[in-house]
Every structure is written in C-alpha cells, then in structure tokens.
Amino acid sequence: MERGGVDGGGSGIGRACCEVLAREGARVVAADINLQSSQETLSLLPGSQQHMAVGVDVSDKGSVEAAFKSIQKHYGEPPSLLVNSAGILALAPHTDTSEEEWMKIIDVNLKGTYLITQSFTKMLLDGRGEVQGTMVNVASIAAKTGLPDFEPYAASKGGVVSLTKNCAAALIRKGIRVNCVLPGLITTPMIQLLKEDLQADIKKSTPLGRAGRPHEVAELIAFLLSDRSSYMVGSCVEVTGGYMM
Template sequence: MSLDPVNIIRQPASAKPFVSISPLFTMTSGNNFHGMIAMVTGGGSGIGRAVCQILARDGARVSVCDVNLQAALETVASLEHQGDHVAFYMDVTDKNSVCNALSATQEKLRGTPTLLVNSAGIVQRTRFLEMSEETFMEVIDVNLKGTFLVSQAVCNAMIERDVARKGSVVNIASLAGKNGLAMKSGYAATKGAVMALTKSCAKELAKTGIRVNCVLPGAIRTPMLALSPEEHVKEGLKTNPLGRAGEPEEVAEVVAFLLSGKSSYMSGTDVEVTGGHGF
C-alpha cells in the first residue's frame, strides 16, 4: 500500500513544496528530555517534523518514522545533535512495518521509546455523497488504525521493558474531529475517533503510569493547508480571533508540554491549538 507522508493530501505533480515564511515563532528551550527516547510517526513533514525538532532541541533521542523514508531522513538532517537520531520507514497501517520500525529503534537507540507522538495522517477531499468505500477506508486505516497499531506496540514495549512509569503518548487529532469538516467527512470522522481512543487508552493505561493525551490543531501552515484552495483558507481565517493560521512549531510546543513532566496530572485531555477558532 503506497501512502503519502503525514499532512500531505494527494499531491499533484505540479504542486509546489510548502515553505513556512512566518517570522512569528522562535524556538526556545523549555523541557528536559535528556536520556529519553521519542518515536514520532509522520515525522517527515508538517507537524510531525516540527515535533521532532522540538524534542531534539530539548534533549530527546528521536526515531523519525514515516512512509516516506527520504522525508524522514531530511527531518533527521534538520535536528540538533544529528548523531542521536534515526529515521525509519513505517507504514502505520501494517502491523509488521510498525513492529519492525520499533525493533530497529530499540536496537539503534539502545532502549525503548517512552515518548510517542502519533502524527501520521492523510486527508481526502471528497463530497460525502460521492465518496467511495475505498477512499473512506483508506483514511480510516491511516488515521485511526495506524494510531491504534503504533500505540499498542509501543505501550506494550514500555510495559515489557519496565519503563511504562515514564511513558507519555500524544495523538494528533484535529478540531475537525470536534466540529466536523465539509468535503472531508472521512478525515473528521477519524479524528473524532482518535479523540475517543485517546480517552479510552488514558483510562486503561493509567495504572501502568502511561499518560495519553490528544492535541486538536486548527488551521496550521502545513503542506496540507498549502494545498487547500487559497480562497477557502482566507474565508476560514476570517472567523479566527487571532486572524492567522498557526505554525507547526506552535502545535509542537504543546505536544512537548504534554509529553513532559510539566503535564504530569494531565491524561485523557483534548487540547485545542486553534487561535481561538471554534469557540
């Protein structure tokens, strides 16, 4: 099964690569992940790449996993302390692929990830009445099944290696999972399901020490947003109190907070990063 990297809609050959040009956000250190191993799915682009950069900045050794291995390697090349990080191919819809990447991470980084970010995801822009079963199921496989497979494998590994008390999982959902999204009903449905999965896992895993939380981004300047019709983006931002799209780093900082000990009494939460949109 061939899938696009996280946060990239089915991209035409003529599409230009997205480059963030906003000067609004500057990364500054704030968390201590020294000695910890993080696994980030969909780490090859968008929010996933920004999460990898923030975690590396704050001392984590990062396993960058993506169905696009070249993109994952490019992310590693952008990280601080490059020798501490690895890139692996991972198709989150394939259990064997997930387990292979996890085993390789444990071998190369000499330990089990205790920080997990499920950022891999795709979207299909299709009218609900015209959507094929195949299209609907493809989005479910990546966005929901993928989150399930990776979380189950990594959390089991934490428990087996007796490091679960340090465990923290963050799932990337979407404001669409709460409010719905026209023309992207399959995407919205999977993100709502990820929110429910987050709360269920948080309740079950609390006794092991693993915390599970969820982030709901709004309009963020990722390749996915760049491929949306410009007029639709502008129209949507008219109702945004801050009047702009967010930057991937602004989501990544929230993810890092939820992974860190600073959020030690938070589990099963849905944190919106939306510029106030959707109130």
C-alpha cells in the same frame, strides 16, 4: 536522556515535534512512510548522530512492529515518549466518497494511531514492572466541527479523540500518560489540499486571523510530553487560534 518516537516525522507538525524534542535534549526517532523525508528531518536536528530515521507504514501492523524492533535494537531500549502525528486528508462530497477512499483515511489516521499505540505500549511494558511513558495523539478540530466534504477525515480524527481517552484510562495505572491535541488550520503540506477560498473563510473565523505554524503545535505537544503536564490525563487540547471556540 528521553527517547522520543514521532510518526509522521517527515514533514509538518511531526517534523516540528522532532525539532522541538531534539532541542529539549531527547533522542529522536523520526518515522515516516517516506524514509527520505525522515532522513531530511534528521539533518535539521542538533546532534543528528544520536537520532534515528525509520520508514514505516502506520496502517500496516508488520511495518509498525518492524519499526519498533529496529528502534529497540538501535538504542537497546524502547522509546519512552511517543507522538502520533501521521495523517492524510482527502476532500470530496459525501455522496462521491468511495469506500476505498474512506477506508484509506481511516486506516492511516485511526487504525495507524491504534497500531503505533499498541506496539509502543507492548514494548514499553514488556518485562518491566513500573514504567514511565508519555504519548500525545494529533487529532484535529475537525473532530468537533461540521465542515462539508471532510466526513472521512473528521470521523477518523473523532476516533482518535475517543481512542485517546480510552487508552488514557487503561494505561495511566501502568505508568503511561496519554493526551491529544486538536489543531486548527496549520501551515503544513496538507493545507495545500484546501481551496484558497476555504482557507480564507477559516482564517476569517479565527480570532487571530491567520493559520497556525507547525512549531506552535509542537511546543504544546512537548509540554504534554513533559513532567510539566503531569496532572493531565486524557486531555484533548485545542490549538486553533480561537477557531470555533
């Protein structure tokens, strides 16, 4: 049975990924900076006793390494599937964004993806010859568009796209496939940070005329984690309802 780790698994797209992967038969590790949220996710999963909740600060290397050690201790082996979905958003005019605010977003969204990816890869490869692992990073359509007040977030997600492609090139010959998704406007807790008029404008620019649902992104991620996407490496797939196509 596959073992899937989902950081940011306490809510939104991460929680939806946990639900879809559990439905597909994987043993799921829901990891989140808010351990209670991870535990709440576990309560939603079928066969919850075979899953695991972990608290982790993805921007802290020690916290990340401790989380992976606890997973290996619990299951006796590292996860073979990974979803990097932890992320934060803060909006401010470019001239008003402080260095502290900028670095906080970069630390979670980009550095966090790097640290999780690094620990996952090291643990999966440690002492093994051939391995089979799959990773999906959650970026954002903001990485490819220009939106006022999104600069730190968009830059961090652009970094995730670049990180995905470079990791994909480095890891595929070691048996690990890496891809990413670029969601548009999705009905997660993060959407509450957007003013209603901005949400309305984005929906008007979306051919489907609505925001997406977390499970619509999670189903794509599950496909990218599965053997059904075996010829996809370094792909960054938009799931936006047609926004900015």
